[in-house]
Amino acid sequence: MKKILLFTALVHLLISLWACRFLEEMIHTKVPEVENCSLETDHTLLQFTTPMNWNLTEQAFSLTEEDSELEGRFIWDGNKMSFYPHRGIMENRNYTLNLENSAEDGYGNSLGENRSWKFYTGEDNTPPLIQSVNPVDKSEISNLRQSVSYDFSETVDHMSFREALEVSPALEYHLEWTEGNTSVQVQPLEDYSEGEDYTFTVSTRLKDLAQNNLKQKHELHYLISSNDELLLESIILESSSAELEENGITEYVEKDDILNGRLNRRIYSDEIYGLIRIQPDVSFSLDWDIEYREFTLSFDEDLRYGESYDLYILDRLYTIQCTGSHSIPLSIESIFFCSQDGAAPQKQLVLNESLGAYDSDTATLEFILNHSPYGVISESSFMKAFSIESSVLSFRLLSLELEAAPPATQSLIRICLDVSDTGFPGTVRFSLDDSLSDSLGNSLEENWTMMVNQP
Incomplete structure (x- = not known):
């Protein structure tokens, strides 16, 4: 037992x-840490959490004054290491203390990371700066408890930050500071309101430890996303103020018309892509109002006259037809030829039929053109587009006259010609290219040609 x-x-x-x-x-395997680092009147002081290897720690240490590394002597007192520069600590100087992670404690454990501290021995007149924020200004926030963080250029008085910070609309929050008071996180204690714009303002009441104030106020603007379904309230044609109807057809749309739309709420950036589709495919641009609720749709290229276009907005169908009276393209109604003005009858020319021209200095050629009732055709535009080709007749233009034909949608152009006939049979080609346009920018839809025979 x-x-x-x-x-x-x-x-x-x-x-x-x-x-x-x-x-x-x-x-003994715990990583050593620096509990305190300070700059005294004649030396620097580092205090560690555990006894250190003196030799390795001194090798990992450096102190610079401005850009010059200083030499000096070390004094140890338990876990504390003091460094006394031979030239002492000067006033109005910038000092940087670096300690590399090669420093080890007495058990061979290395410092967790390189460390660095900066000191200034003169009077501090430098105001604090807000160096970065997260989320960035004008972000859209979907997390209803999203925190906002500020990073400062130096240690700030955390009480002055509380006094300087204003959130609008009002919001309950608490502040979480990092060690050293160089960063702070504003953590909401209640949900943001969906669809609301929030402003975070830090006023110039913010101070650093030397009581220097922030030079100018700092503002952040955040939009809180809404979960409401996005709907189209209205879509209106600018030229006629006609409202487009879902699954309906809207006629008399102009080639360069504009559509004005309104949504039931603000649209967010990730919702804009695919909001509108057009078939047949045509390029367009969207411009938004400041609230991103109302938009203007403009076409980057002219719509084709007489064609229908299907607009899918939030997957709802709206059909428009480009048949507006300001968009009617030019067309040739008829062409007449007279061999001798006042002495010979006018003849309407027909494709591949006889022209019947002979030597004359009073021949005329008349075009009747169809166009928009609001458009005007200029002589210069016509002459730039007009041409005559023939191997058996020569033409010399004497004058050109333009006058309105009886319908408001037609114009008559009379060309006076000097014609010389070679006496041989052949063909004559009259042409107008699609550069011919009226004052509204409407042009021929394609090049026009009339070929006739000369016996």
Whole structure:
């Protein structure tokens, strides 16, 4: 029995010794940290969480004044290391203390990361700066408890930040500061309101530890996304103020017409893509109002007269027809030829039939053109587009007259010609190319040609 008790006690003793040894090893594998770093009047002071390897820590240490590295002596006191520069600590100087992660404690554990501290020994007149924010200004936020973080150029007075920060509309929040008060996170304690614009303002009441104020106020603007279904309230044709009807056909649309639409709520950036589709495919542009609720749709190219286009807006169908009276293309109604003005009858020319021209200095050629009642054809545009080709007749233009024909949608152009006939049979080609246009920009839909025979 005594042997059993003795064995049991021995086992417990071994377990306790092993546990103590394991615990000691666990403690000795902990990464050393810098508890405090300061710049005193004549030296720097670093305090560690554990006894350090003096030699390796001193090798990992450096202190620079402006851009010059300083030499000096080290003094250790337990976990504290002081460095005394030979030239001392000067006033109105910038100092940078660096400690590389090659520094080790007495158990061989390296510093977790390179560390660096900056000090200024003069009076601090530099105002604090807001160096970065997250989310960035004018972001759209879908998380109704999205935090907003600020990173500062230096340590700031956290009480002054609380006084300087204003959130509109009002929002309950708490502040979470990083060590050193160089970063803060504004964490909402209640949900944002969907579809609302929020403004975060930091006023010039923000101060650093030297009581320097922020130079100018800083504002952030955030839009809170809404989960309401996006709907089209109206879509109106600008030229006639006609409202397009779903699954209906809207006529008398002009080739360069504009559509004005209104949605039931603000649209977000990820909803704009695919909002509108047009078939047949035609390029268009969308311009939005400041609230991103009303839009203007304009076509980047003219619609084709007489053609129907299907507009799919939020997958709802609206059909428009380009048949507006301002968009009627030019066309040739008829062409007449007279060999001798006042002495010979006019003859309407027909494709491949006889022209019947002879030598004359009073021949006339008349075109009757169809066009928009609001458009005017200029002589220069006509002459640029007009041409005559023949190997058996020569033509010399004497004059050109343009006058309105009886219908408001027609114009008559009379060309006076000097004609010389070679006496040989052949053909004559009269042409107008599609550069011919009226004052509204309507042109021939294609090049026009009339070929006739000269006996």
